[in-house]
Amino acid sequence: MKDFTPVNDVPDLTTSSPSVVTDRRRTSERAGVRCESATWQGRPVFLKTLVFDEPDTRARFEHEGRVACSVQHALIVSPLGRLDQTLVFPFVPGVTLRERLEAGPLAPDEATRVAGGLAAAVAALHACGVTHHDLKPENVILEGSRAEFDAVRVIDFGMSHATRLPLDIHSGARMGTPHFMAPEQFLGVRGDPRSDVYSVGAVLFDCLAGEPPFQDALGWLSGLNDRQVPLPGPRALHGVLARCLSRDRAQRPPSAAALYTELSAARRALGLTPLPDLSDWRGQCR
């Protein structure tokens, strides 16, 4: 039997505090949701507002808010709460990992620190029964624009799956770039933590190479194209990269925590400091 500990609702900020939002600046609008930067109660915030109220869009929006709220972790961006149709997030100053990589690939030291931070965040999600399903450089912010372990911030739970929520959002319409998606996700498999392990590997590849592993991602995902790609970066990282990117889930590191251990060992083999003790980076499920 599945343990259905209910996930708490997103805190309602309209009742708990008088709230005035100022300095609204729209950054994007897509799939019925508007993104804005703003100021709320004197602090910089990032707003996601449901602007197209139709049952599917609303269900996805509510799901995103509840899942993002359900894990508390230093490297994960959870909403402060909601104002009617708006999710209010703390604003993370910095650049997305995508923006950082547009300036060029990262050195192995930086790349493994960032991938380590990402793996730590993902391990915390998995410990709470959440699979993200949309890990890619656009959905990672580097706080303060630093390519560091503790600067990683995971955002965007619009495609996530939570074992503690009965609703399964399989959002084909929101499917973005397939370059970071595990092959089984393409076939509709949901909720397997090893899909996120694949994506962390694809992100590490992108950090080292400046581009994701498979140009013809759809061909590769669907099994039409079986070409192996040359692996970037030092040889000490090739084993973990190749395992993460296996088409067969059973060949991948079995969990984000196992991937973390492999990354840390690879860093040691490269003469770099090991990653922090993962037990110091545990999150809390709410």
Ligand SMILES: Nc1ncnc2c1ncn2[C@@H]1O[C@H](COP(=O)(O)OP(=O)(O)OP(=O)(O)O)[C@@H](O)[C@H]1O
């Ligand atoms: N808390 C935040 N602080 C600062 N910037 C943020 C924050 N959350 C998101 N962003 C920025 O907004 C972008 C879009 O946010 P998000 O990924 O949550 O939405 P999305 O559904 O993917 O929307 P879009 O299709 O516009 O990318 C991010 O790639 C990032 O640049």
Ligand SMILES: [Mg+2]
């Ligand atoms: Mg996004």
